[in-house]
Amino acid sequence: MQRPPIAQQVTFLYTNDTARSFAFYEDVVGLQRVLDQGAARIYRTGGDAYLGICETSQVQQGPAPDRKPGGVIFTFVCRTQAEVDVWHGYLESRGVAFEKAPALNARYNIYNCFFRDPDGYLLEIQAFLDPTWPKPA
Numbered sequence: 001m002q003r004p005p006i007a008q009q010v011t012f013l014y015t016n017d018t019a020r021s022f023a024f025y026e027d028v029v030g031l032q033r034v035l036d037q038g039a040a041r042i043y044r045t046g047g048d049a050y051l052g053i054c055e056t057s058q059v060q061q062g063p064a065p066d067r068k069p070g071g072v073i074f075t076f077v078c079r080t081q082a083e084v085d086v087w088h089g090y091l092e093s094r095g096v097a098f099e100k101a102p103a104l105n106a107r108y109n110i111y112n113c114f115f116r117d118p119d120g121y122l123l124e125i126q127a128f129l130d131p132t133w134p135k136p137a
Contacts, residue, residue, distance in 0.1 A: 008077035012052040
């Protein structure tokens with residue numbers, strides 16, 4: 001099986017204070033906002049690379065491995081839902097165990113799945129379903 005292409009890449013950072021973080025990345029750093037999902041905003045960092053700032057989804061007793069200071073979710077962006085499914089099958093065939101199989105996430109209007117690398121970092125493969133999301137170059 002041939003490895004499927006990766007069209008774009010987004011790195012998400014989590015925050016408990018979205019207003020403060022949005023202001024920092026927009027007003028201080030000066031990143032271009034390309035998508036506002038309410039609890040998350042995504043900024044172009046250059047070319048087809050993006051940084052997402054996302055509200056922490058739950059109150060935690062101590063940081064989870066992917067949400068501790070310095071933790072991230074590394075996201076591979078595909079063009080279509082079908083490509084997410086191809087990636088899922090490709091990686092599963094190579095012995096990767098998924099924490100979440102491909103599925104629609106209605107809150108963010110995406111189709112995605114999650115797995116971890118050998119060091120425990122959370123990795124995501126997703127397709128944006130919002131037509132305003134920039135198409136890959």
